[in-house]
Amino acid sequence: MYSFERKMAQKNVTLSLDEETYEEYRDFCKKNAIALSRSIEVFMEEKMKKEGKK
Numbered sequence: 001m002y003s004f005e006r007k008m009a010q011k012n013v014t015l016s017l018d019e020e021t022y023e024e025y026r027d028f029c030k031k032n033a034i035a036l037s038r039s040i041e042v043f044m045e046e047k048m049k050k051e052g053k054k
Helices: 019-031 035-052
Strands: none
Touching: 019 035
16 A cells, blocks of 8 residues: 555655765656655655565
8 A cells, every 4th residue: 555545644854865866866756747755755665565564
C-alpha cells in the first residue's frame, strides 16, 4: 500500500546530498512534472518492499 492510499501525516526532513546530483535530479523532476519529495518517498517504499521490510 502506497502512502497516497493511506491517511498519514507529512514529515519534514533534512538531507545532506551531493549538490550537483540534487540540482540535476530537481531539474529532472521539474521537466518531467514529478514531485521531487514524492519520487523519493516512492523510492523508499520500493526499497523496503524489495528488501522485505514492508
